[in-house]
Amino acid sequence: MKNTVLISGSGGQGVVSAGIILAESVAESASGTCLPEYGPEQRGGAAKCSVVISDGEIISPLPGKYMNFIAMNEQSHKKYIKQIKDGGLRVFNSNRITGIPADDKTILVPADDIAAEAGNPKTANIAMLGAFIKATGIVSEDNFVKTLKKKFAGKSAEILDMNIFAFKKGLNL
Amino acid sequence: MSVFMKGNEAIAEAAVRAGCRFFAGYPITPQNEIPEYLSWRLPEAGGTFIQGESEVASINMVYGAAAMGVRAMTSSSGPGISLKSEGISYMSSTKLPALIVNISRGGPGLGSIQPAQSDYLQATKALGHGGFRMMAFAPASVQEAADLAYISFDYAERDRNPVLLIADGCLGAIMEKIELPPMKETDEEATKKWSLSRQPGEKRAARALTPIYPELLLENENKMRGVLTKQWEANDVMVEEFLLEDAEYVAVAYGIAARVVKEAVLALRAEGHKIGAIRPITLFPFPKNSLRNLDYGRVKGIIDIEMALPAQMRDDIELEVRGRAPVHEYGRSGGILLDDEGVYTAVRKIIENSQLSTLN
Amino acid sequence: MDKTYKRPDAIMPIPSGFCPGCLHATAIKLIAEVVGELGQNDNALHVLPVGCSALNLLYWKGDMIGAAHGRAPAVATGIKRCRPERLVFAYQGDGDLAAIGLAEIIAAAARGEKFTVIFANNSTYGMTGGQMAPTTLIGQKSTTSVYGRDVADTGYPMKMCELISTLEAPVYVARFALNTPKGINSAKKGIKKAFELQLAGAGFTFVELLTNCPTNWRLSPLGSLDYMESNTVPYFKPGVYKEAV
Numbered sequence: 001m002k003n004t005v006l007i008s009g010s011g012g013q014g015v016v017s018a019g020i021i022l023a024e025s026v027a028e029s030a031s032g033t034c035l036p037e038y039g040p041e042q043r044g045g046a047a048k049c050s051v052v053i054s055d056g057e058i059i060s061p062l063p064g065k066y067m068n069f070i071a072m073n074e075q076s077h078k079k080y081i082k083q084i085k086d087g088g089l090r091v092f093n094s095n096r097i098t099g100i101p102a103d104d105k106t107i108l109v110p111a112d113d114i115a116a117e118a119g120n121p122k123t124a125n126i127a128m129l130g131a132f133i134k135a136t137g138i139v140s141e142d143n144f145v146k147t148l149k150k151k152f153a154g155k156s157a158e159i160l161d162m163n164i165f166a167f168k169k170g171l172n173l
Numbered sequence: 174m175s176v177f178m179k180g181n182e183a184i185a186e187a188a189v190r191a192g193c194r195f196f197a198g199y200p201i202t203p204q205n206e207i208p209e210y211l212s213w214r215l216p217e218a219g220g221t222f223i224q225g226e227s228e229v230a231s232i233n234m235v236y237g238a239a240a241m242g243v244r245a246m247t248s249s250s251g252p253g254i255s256l257k258s259e260g261i262s263y264m265s266s267t268k269l270p271a272l273i274v275n276i277s278r279g280g281p282g283l284g285s286i287q288p289a290q291s292d293y294l295q296a297t298k299a300l301g302h303g304g305f306r307m308m309a310f311a312p313a314s315v316q317e318a319a320d321l322a323y324i325s326f327d328y329a330e331r332d333r334n335p336v337l338l339i340a341d342g343c344l345g346a347i348m349e350k351i352e353l354p355p356m357k358e359t360d361e362e363a364t365k366k367w368s369l370s371r372q373p374g375e376k377r378a379a380r381a382l383t384p385i386y387p388e389l390l391l392e393n394e395n396k397m398r399g400v401l402t403k404q405w406e407a408n409d410v411m412v413e414e415f416l417l418e419d420a421e422y423v424a425v426a427y428g429i430a431a432r433v434v435k436e437a438v439l440a441l442r443a444e445g446h447k448i449g450a451i452r453p454i455t456l457f458p459f460p461k462n463s464l465r466n467l468d469y470g471r472v473k474g475i476i477d478i479e480m481a482l483p484a485q486m487r488d489d490i491e492l493e494v495r496g497r498a499p500v501h502e503y504g505r506s507g508g509i510l511l512d513d514e515g516v517y518t519a520v521r522k523i524i525e526n527s528q529l530s531t532l533n
Numbered sequence: 534m535d536k537t538y539k540r541p542d543a544i545m546p547i548p549s550g551f552c553p554g555c556l557h558a559t560a561i562k563l564i565a566e567v568v569g570e571l572g573q574n575d576n577a578l579h580v581l582p583v584g585c586s587a588l589n590l591l592y593w594k595g596d597m598i599g600a601a602h603g604r605a606p607a608v609a610t611g612i613k614r615c616r617p618e619r620l621v622f623a624y625q626g627d628g629d630l631a632a633i634g635l636a637e638i639i640a641a642a643a644r645g646e647k648f649t650v651i652f653a654n655n656s657t658y659g660m661t662g663g664q665m666a667p668t669t670l671i672g673q674k675s676t677t678s679v680y681g682r683d684v685a686d687t688g689y690p691m692k693m694c695e696l697i698s699t700l701e702a703p704v705y706v707a708r709f710a711l712n713t714p715k716g717i718n719s720a721k722k723g724i725k726k727a728f729e730l731q732l733a734g735a736g737f738t739f740v741e742l743l744t745n746c747p748t749n750w751r752l753s754p755l756g757s758l759d760y761m762e763s764n765t766v767p768y769f770k771p772g773v774y775k776e777a778v
Contacts, residue, residue, distance in 0.1 A: 020348060024177040027350040032177075034348040060436035061347055062429070064512025195615060221614045225607065226640035233604040233637070237580075237611025240598050245611070263601050369578060369596045373618055376575070383581075383590060383599040 003138060004063045005051040007128075008080045009072030009093075014125035017151075018070070019049030022129055025139045025147035026053045033061040046076040053138060068136070070128050071097060072111065091132045093124065107131050107173070114169045120159065123166035130170020141171065175352055180315045181206035181345040183353075184274060184338065185214065187319035188246050191326045192359045193272065194220030195245035197234035199227055199253060202286040203342030204276035207248040228253040232260030232273075239269040240382050242361045242368030244326050248274035250342070251292050252283060254300070261335055262301030265398075266384040268367070270329030272322065273300075273307075274338045276345040279508035287508025288342030290428060293485035296339045297457040304395070306402050308409065309337040309456040311427045315349040317454075323354045328409070330363045332401055339456065341480060343429045343510060405458040412460035413452040416442065420449030421471055422524055425464070425490055426478040427453045430504075430511050434478050437517040446524055453486075464493035474527045475500045476520055482506035499527070541565035543574050544592050554754020556711045556744035557585055560653055561592065563721045564624070567728055568595070573620045578612060580605045580623035582630075585659040589624065603634020606641035606650060613648045620732060621648040628658040631667040631691045638697070645702030645736045649727045652693060655744040656765065663749030667691045670764050675749070690768060694741050698774035704736035706775035710743040712761040716771065723773075736777065743769055 005022065009015040016036040023032035030053065037048040052061045067088040071077035073096045084090070089105055095112035102108045109131045111124035118127075126148070133139055145164060152160040178186070185207045188196075196211045198204075208224065215222040221238070225231030231247050238245040249257060254275045264271060277292045279285035296309045308328055312318035318340055325336040361370060369380055386394060415435055417423065426434040431452040441448050451463045464475070475498050477484045484502040491500050503519040505511050540546060543565035549558045568577045577595045581587045583602035590599065600608040605623035613621045630638050630652050638650065657675060658664040665675040665682060668690045672681040682690075698706040705727050709720035720742055727738035743765050745757040752760055 020177075023348060024350075027177050031350070035343065036346055058349075059439070060433045060513050061349075062343070062433050062510055062512045064514035195611065197611065223610065223614065226636050229604065230607040230610075230637050230640060233601065233607035234611035234614075236600075236604075237598070237608040237613075238615045239611075240608075241612055241615040243615045259601055260604070267599070369598060369612070370616065371575065371596065371619075373576075379575075379595045379597075381590060381597045381599075383597075384601070385587070385590070385599055 002052065002054040002058070003068065003136070004066040005053070005068040005070060005132075006066040006080055006083055007049045007051065007070040008076035009047055009125070010076060011045050011047045013047070013072045014122055015047040015072065016049045018125035018129055019051050021126070021147055021151055022139070023051045023053070025144045028143040028146065029140070030055045031058045033058050035061055046079045048076065048080060068132070070132055072124065072128060073097065089132070089135055091128055091135070093128060107135055109170055109173065111170070114166050117169070118162045118166040120162040123163050126163045127166040127170035130167040131173055134171045134173070175350060177348055177350050178315060179206055179346060179348045180318050180340060181276060182210045183315045183319040183351055184248070184322045185210040187322040187354060188272060188326075189214055189218050189220070190354050190356045191244065191323045192357045193244040193246050193326060194218065194359060195235065195238035195243050196221070196247065197223040197225045197231040197238075198247045198249060199225050199231050201250045201253045203278055203288065203345050204248045204250050204274065206345070207274065207276070228256035229259060232257040235271050236260055236264055236267070236269060239264065239271045240267070240369050242364035242370040244359065246272035246274065248276065250276050250278045251280045251295070254292065254295065258301035261307075262303050262305060263384045264335045265301070265305035265307065266303065267382045268333040269335070269382070270326070270333055270364070271335045272325045272329060272338060273335055274322070275340075277339060277341050279506065285508035286342070288429070288480065288510060289506060289508050290341055290430060290480040291485070291506065292339065293456065293479070293481060296337055297459065297489070300337065305334075305398055306457060307335055307337050308332070308405060308458070309339055310411075311339050311454060311456045312344065313428050313431050313452065315344070315347060316351040318344060319351055319353060333367070334401065339428075341429055402458070406461070409455060410458050410460045410462070411454035412463050413454060414449070414463055415452065416449035417451070417467070418449070419447050419471075421473045422446065422448040422476060423467060423472055424448065424450040424476045424478055424520060425453070425486065426450065427456060427486070430478055430480055433511045433513055433516050436513050437520050440517050441521060441524070446521075448520070448524070459489045461493050464490060469497035472498050473531070474498055474523065476523055477502040478511070478516060478520070479504045480506065480511055501527070541569045543568045543577065543594050545594055547592070549592060550588055551585065552748045554745070554747045554757060555585075556655070557588070557653060559711050559717060560651070560742050560744060561589060561624075563717065563724055564622070564651060567721060567725045568620070570725070571620070571728055571732070573728070576618070577620045577622070580609045580612070580621065582623065582625040584626040584629050586624050586626045586629070586653055603629050603632070604637055605629070605634065606637040606646070609648045610641055610644070610646050613646060617647065617734070620728060622651060622728070623648065624651045624653065626659070627652070627654045627656065627666045627668040631693055638693075639700075642697050642703050642737050642739065643700050647731060647734055647736055649731050649738040649740065651724065652739065652741040653744045654693070654741055654769065655746045656690070657746045657749045659746050659749055663746070670768055673764070692769060694739070694774045697739050702737055703739055703775055704777040705730050705738040707739070707773040708741040708743065708769060708771045710761060710766050710771050712743070712745065712758040712766070719771075741769070743771070
């Protein structure tokens with residue numbers, strides 16, 4: 001079973017980090033690839049990261065159109081929505097993407113609010129992943145937290161805790 | 174050891190594990206993670222990292238290091254490889270081994286910083302002036318990039334000739350789980366016979382490594398280059414043949430493009446189309462036999478798929494097909510990636526048109 | 534009777550192929566003498582440039598490597614970083630060093646690479662037939678400045694010692710003229726100083742030697758020395774430009 005995810009946002013929102021953590025946590029038990037799309041700008045703009053996940057070998061990591069969409073701001077939502085297949089899951093940051101009602105395929109995550117509550121605005125991406133993982137079951141909670149711990153090994157325990165807090169908030173919306 | 178790694182970093186780490194102890198390079202997207210990684214990793218492993226003042230200087234630093242018998246490498250992207258051409262030619266002339274990595278991007282000129290396969294001709298025909306050839310490895314995954322970077326030094330030392338590893342920016346940036354090869358001890362035995370290295374107090378006759386030769390000697394050296402090329406063709410071709418047994422259509426693609434092509438082959442097979450694929454892993458020596466020996470009583474068409482327009486591998490393909498089947502091409506260029514949808518649709522159309530023209 | 538003067542061991546016992554009166558031969562003899570006096574015949578590693586000075590390939594007896602035009606400092610960088618115990622020196626002409634290799638020499642000097650560059654400046658491209666060099670003097674004729682170098686068109690001769698001595702890293706930058714016995718004696722001391730500093734691991738050392746090109750200057754050997762005295766030496770002033778304590 002192959003699954004594809006496009007994560008988008010503005011540069012600095014942690015789009016690439018989210019993609020890496022998601023793919024790496026999946027790779028604990030299955031196959032995952034993560035491809036950041038780079039542009040000439042170092043900050044701002046519309047950043048994109050694609051993740052391909054499979055329980056078998058990943059032959060092509062370049063689907064063209066993606067099944068699932070995680071969008072963290074309005075600009076990138078508009079830019080990349082055309083690359084999303086009909087009927088896929090959409091997880092939107094409701095603090096920045098407004099006017100879209102939630103339904104069984106659309107999950108609204110107040111990611112900036114959660115990040116503020118976590119005490120670190122940089123954890124909004126992890127809150128988004130929490131909601132996505134809850135809806136898809138694509139990776140176990142344990143493997144995800146294990147990857148978070150690996151990723152933040154060099155940082156303070158406080159930063160790791162903030163991220164775990166944001167993840168759980170997203171998971172239990 | 175299993176790790177989740179970016180292509181560029183995997184190449185860098187594999188090189189260190191292969192015993193590479195010298196890197197000189199110049200920043201250029203999309204290969205920057207290679208020098209960034211090696212800037213701390215090489216000193217940690219007892220090696221040297223230098224950010225040169227230019228691509229030109231960097232390849233010449235590699236030339237100096239290689240002359241001392243040290244495993245050395247540089248990396249760049251198309252525009253920088255052009256600048257390194259001078260030094261690469263000198264290295265081949267002086268018979269110095271090294272790994273040259275091209276994480277290629279859109280061209281010509283400054284082109285674009287996005288991934289492309291627009292350096293095939295440069296990689297396989299002329300990496301510099303004077304008519305030398307080099308083995309060119311084209312990995313399709315992060316694992317293969319690490320594995321080929323790892324063994325490339327052995328080939329370079331065996332042949333006393335630089336080796337090229339060519340991957341596009343997508344493979345440089347993508348992250349996948351890989352097994353890293355083991356750490357090799359650095360070994361100067363292989364280079365001791367010709368290098369300028371000399372242990373303190375070691376007595377040996379003086380040596381000169383020179384890129385200039387008297388005419389007859391140069392002619393002889395060039396004859397040996399021809400012999401080397403034949404040996405590569407006989408012994409060192411690497412190729413993946415995918416579902417060719419009953420194939421009526423054969424797609425040819427290398428690097429990341431080949432993975433997209435394989436996905437399309439599977440999708441088309443599921444619809445009943447008899448299609449297979451050939452993936453050159455060594456772009457040079459080109460896997461001539463894979464194409465030459467196809468059953469052209471059965472094969473109705475060859476489809477060259479590249480992230481390059483016009484297609485660059487096509488000439489090599491046609492030389493082996495020899496008019497026995499039509500050669501079609503599909504590709505994207507300028508830094509636009511191939512993707513599953515695009516390749517599937519294009520190949521399906523080529524097959525359908527080909528069947529129509531047969532009916533007519 | 535003691536032997537007081539002999540051919541240095543670091544050069545081959547064959548006639549030099551340099552033109553009659555060419556000071557390259559003198560410069561190379563000085564380097565070979567210093568290398569021998571410092572006991573470095575085996576340890577020295579000579580990086581050859583492109584141009585007449587590359588003829589050393591035929592005369593030098595120790596380890597050497599040929600570099601592409603202008604790239605000798607980059608090649609020497611790779612060598613010295615890998616084998617810091619070797620006495621590494623590049624010998625470069627003025628077209629090689631001050632034109633096509635300007636980036637490499639300045640960057641190597643700025644990084645403070647711990648090798649020595651010996652710069653033979655004869656104001657011309659000798660091997661290719663006497664074209665104008667970055668160091669060709671104002672008004673001096675060459676095959677590409679047939680009416681004499683015109684500053685309005687080609688600017689001024691480049692003063693490499695002055696340029697390099699503005700950098701922080703170099704530890705020794707000096708210029709000597711080889712047109713007189715006195716200059717030759719000073720030059721030898723300068724080369725020795727540079728090599729000793731290198732062997733002590735001190736930093737980048739640069740020795741410019743003013744030389745001639747009787748063939749391309751269209752002068753007799755003696756005439757070329759006189760030309761140097763009245764034209765080259767007044768423009769490229771000999772002296773120690775930098776010496777770190």
